[in-house]
Every structure is written in structure tokens, then in C-alpha cells.
Amino acid sequence: MRLILFGPPGAGKGTQADFIRDRYEVEHISTGDVLREAMKNETEVGLYAKSFMDKGELVPDEVVTEIIRQKISAIGEGGFMLDGFPRTLEQARSLGSILADAGIGIDAVIFLEVPDEEVVQRITKRQKIEGRQDDTEGVIRNRLRVYKDQTSPLKDFYEKTGVLRTVEGVGQISDIAGRIDGVLKQLQ
Ligand code: AMP
Secondary structure (H helix, E strand, O other): OEEEEEOOOOOOHHHHHHHHHHHHOOEEEEHHHHHHHHHHOOOHHHHHHHHHHHHOOOOOHHHHHHHHHHHHHHHOOOOEEEEOOOOOHHHHHHHHHHHHHHOOOOOEEEEEEOOHHHHHHHHHHHHHHHOOHHHOHHHHHHHHHHHHHHHOHHHHHHHHOOOEEEEEOOOOHHHHHHHHHHHHHOOO
């Protein structure tokens, strides 16, 4: 199964991604995780990405697209779930070409729908628990703005291709997981 998990920052993508990975044996590919790891190791990509991430801006398309290209090529025939990619229409188009070149397609784009106020509350809470550097209040607001401007148009993009599945991302974690499960079971 090949999936995209998509939604605003704080929608619970990471939590639900763990559940989907375990249950459907797909490889979890998170561009945010790859970039944070690169930052920690102070690689060239990591140092470059840091300035964008610290401000809540998107890392340039070429950088993240190259990460995805390499990951997808390494996976070959296996299933995967993209988490945090694509985040712009340009990235979605590049992904389309990468997949077309590989002769594969996306089975579903799971859109985790969470209202704005809930998102701000959740990220503020996460900041207190995890201390993520990009979770300060100003940066959170910027990330939400970036999401609205650059990422939310992907909803229409994938709706048009018929792969979008909207899941209500509010409620108990297990209930949300159950809703996703309902969608994914139909694909099997
Ligand atoms: P995440 O962990 O998915 O919330 O990503 C954390 C940060 O990494 C984002 O705020 C961006 O700065 C950067 N990032 C992750 N994925 C992408 C992407 N697909 N395009 C651009 N920047 C990204």
C-alpha cells in the first residue's frame, strides 16, 4: 500500500503514522524526521535546512524532493507512507513524476482534518512536553500560515485525482486510528 498522510501541523500525523506503519507494514517516510536527523548530525543538508525550520518556513522544494526521490527508490516495490511530504503543489507534481518514472501510484491520501484552534492548543502542549525548537508561539503561527498558503491547496489537488480520503482528526487517538483503519481496509 502506498499512502500520503496529510494535515495541518499538530493534526496528529506522527501518532497515526506509527499506528498505520505497524498495522499495514508500510515504511514511514517523514521529511521532518529526516531533516531533524540531518540537523542533529550537522550535515550540509541539515545546516541548510535549519534556518528554514527554525522559522517555521518550508525547506526549499528541491531539497525535500531529493530526499523523497532517494527514499522511494530505496524502497523499490514495498509499501510506504509519506508523512509531511508533499507540502507544496510543486512537490506534489515532482512526486507525480517520481512515481510515474517508477511505474507506481498512490492508493490514498489520508487528510486528517483538525480545526485551527485545536491545532494551536495541541502544538503549544507539545512544545511544553517535547521542547521542539519550532514549536514556540510565533513559529507555530508561522507554520500554520505556511500550511494554509502553501500546503492546504493540496487538498483540492488530490481531490481531483480521486485519492483524497478525509478523516476527522479530533477525538480519542484510538478512535481516529479506527477511522483511518476503516478507510484503509477498503483499499486492501
Ligand atoms: P514536520 O516534522 O513534518 O512538522 O516538519 C518540520 C519542519 O521541517 C517544517 O516546518 C519544515 O520547515 C520542514 N519540512 C518538513 N517536510 C517538509 C517539506 N515536505 N517541504 C518543506 N519543508 C519541510
